[in-house]
Amino acid sequence: MxxxxxxxxxxxxxxxxxxxxxxxxxxxxxxxxxxxxxxxxxxxxxxxxxxxxxxxxxxxxxxxxxxxxxxxxxxxxxxxxxxxxxxxxxxxxxxxxFREETRWFIQIESELGNHLALNDVTLERDLSGKMVEIEVEVEHHSSMWFFADGVVISTPTGSTAYSLSIGGPIIFPECEVLEISPIAPQFFLTRSVVIPSNFKVVVESQRDINMLVDGVLTGKTKRIEVKKSRRYVRILRPPEYDYVTVIRDKLGYGRRIE
Known part of the structure; x- marks a missing residue:
């Protein structure tokens, strides 16, 4: 081999x-x-x-x-x-x-070019401290508006990364979904939403803000289009691997109180 x-x-x-x-x-x-x-x-x-x-x-x-x-x-x-x-x-x-997991990418298109992310793409305000008004349009649906510090679009792989720290759910790797999570929204009832992975997402801000792909700053932009990519990788696991055990051991999630 x-x-x-x-x-x-x-x-x-x-x-x-x-x-x-x-x-x-x-x-x-x-x-x-x-x-x-x-x-x-x-x-x-x-x-x-x-x-x-x-x-x-x-x-x-x-x-x-x-x-x-x-x-x-x-x-x-x-x-x-x-x-x-x-x-x-x-x-x-x-x-x-081995046990095998298929982990797929998302494709991000913007004026900065085309990018691939395995975890997430983030649009967020700069160091000026000013919140931004962000429009999120999910394919086949009307727009959502967030007045927040930014928004994160993540894959199931990325659900245990930035999205989790801002209140998003943990999503099992096998799920064919995307997660949309606002960052520090003005209205406390604004929460993450989960959509089918075959829906395209368009995110637009009223001004140029930072775009980060898998946590790496790529530049400033006002608009991005996000969709599931055809690219994927296969992650090999030991045969006894269990996702619930992993999130329990690493995050304390679902741990039994003795």
Whole structure:
């Protein structure tokens, strides 16, 4: 099997450790930083870092390429193994004993160009401190208006990221939906809404505001169009992986009170 290993910039040492182990059984055809430019074509991509590193690596992967993350960061929702579990991973790889998750991207079109996001796209005010009036138009429906600091459009993958911190729901990865979450809205009854993923969303502000794609500032714009992309990646998990256990352990969600 031809394997690419991509690592977070300061995790080269951990990357070399995995390369040494994996290369005993498989051909490592690429070894480099996850944030380096270019596309990666391999049978499997191994990522060393946290969720941010997985997000960067996913955009370099060819459609449908399986990916597996080794945790060397913080929360690690998108990582599946620790470095200490490398032997367990190699055993799972020999037998292809994985659970697979399909994680799809959203496509964002604006005057800044076309972008892909695995987590979310955010439009938010700058440091002036002034709130903005934002119109959100969901395909086949009339517009919603928010007077807020901004708005986040997220995938199920991104529901445990920025959207969660501003009151959005946790969405299971298998769901085919998009989440629209206003940031600090003026009216306290304004909450997140969840829509079918095949609906296009148009967001428009009365003035130029910051656009962030997967947390990375890309510039200022007034208008974006968001829709589900055809691009996707496959995340490999250990066979016993359980999403509820993950959100309980990492977020304390649904934890039983002893």
């Amino acid at each position: 031809k394997i690419a290993i991509l690592y977070r910039e300061e995790r080269e040492k951990e990357g070399k450790f995995l390369k040494e182990k994996i290369s005993k059984e498989h051909e490592v055809i690429e070894f480099g930083k996850a944030n380096a430019p270019g596309r990666v074509t391999a049978d499997l991509i191994v990522v060393v870092g946290g969720d941010g590193t997985v997000l960067k690596a996913a955009k370099k992967a060819a459609d449908g390429t399986p990916m597996v993350g080794f945790k060397a960061g913080r929360l690690g929702f998108l990582t599946s193994y620790t470095l200490d579990e490398i032997d367990r991973f190699l055993e799972d790889l020999r037998n292809w004993n």
